Amino acid sequence: MVALAVLSGATDAIGLMALGGAFTSVMTGNLVILGASASDTDGALAIAAGGAILAFCAGAALGARIAGSPEAGDPVWPRAVTAALAVEFVLFAGFAVGWWAAGADPGQVLRHVLLFALAAALGIQSSTVQRFGVSGLSTTYLTGTLTTVVIRLASGRGLREVRGSVQILLGLVVGAAAGTALLLVSPMATPALPLTALAAVLLVAVVVARRR
Numbered sequence: 001m002v003a004l005a006v007l008s009g010a011t012d013a014i015g016l017m018a019l020g021g022a023f024t025s026v027m028t029g030n031l032v033i034l035g036a037s038a039s040d041t042d043g044a045l046a047i048a049a050g051g052a053i054l055a056f057c058a059g060a061a062l063g064a065r066i067a068g069s070p071e072a073g074d075p076v077w078p079r080a081v082t083a084a085l086a087v088e089f090v091l092f093a094g095f096a097v098g099w100w101a102a103g104a105d106p107g108q109v110l111r112h113v114l115l116f117a118l119a120a121a122l123g124i125q126s127s128t129v130q131r132f133g134v135s136g137l138s139t140t141y142l143t144g145t146l147t148t149v150v151i152r153l154a155s156g157r158g159l160r161e162v163r164g165s166v167q168i169l170l171g172l173v174v175g176a177a178a179g180t181a182l183l184l185v186s187p188m189a190t191p192a193l194p195l196t197a198l199a200a201v202l203l204v205a206v207v208v209a210r211r212r
Helices: 002-018 027-039 043-067 079-101 108-132 143-154 159-185 192-211
Strands: none
Touching: 002 108, 002 159, 002 192, 027 043, 043 079, 043 108, 079 108, 079 192, 143 159, 159 192
16 A cells, blocks of 8 residues: 555656646646636646546546455455456556657647546545555545544544555655656656555465465
């Protein structure tokens, strides 16, 4: 889950800084951007935010269809989750190909296409994580996670109880920082971060499944 949060942070940073100024996973932010862009008649930003929202919804629907719903007797990591994340990996690979083909400097149309591909990928990830059936578990929309951490700490509960949530939140921040650093220092290497993070998750899932 932490690796997936790192991936989310990295792609959100990429979307904001290099693909039209919209988020790839934070749809609440995109709804605000869409409203603001409508007020100041920024057509390109409206297309980026609105298109990302639609792509995310399409990805979330696809992820839900592939991953399914929690079932009695589910293993720790259901095979359907791996299948859905593999589809997400294909979208990230497509993003990488487009990014590299454009020399890390895509034009406006390609920027939007790549943004929508990433938003669809994060939509798949967002709904797929729900297959685990853990209340409040997310690797994309983390405002609720942050709120839960604060409530539990304010209620006098120990750090051990919120450790997993804090790790996911830190993963998001680290991913955003790493994604931004790659954009600034080595733009051509930018796709490597989300691809590597997701590949690592899939590899561990396959290895664990085989051992079981």
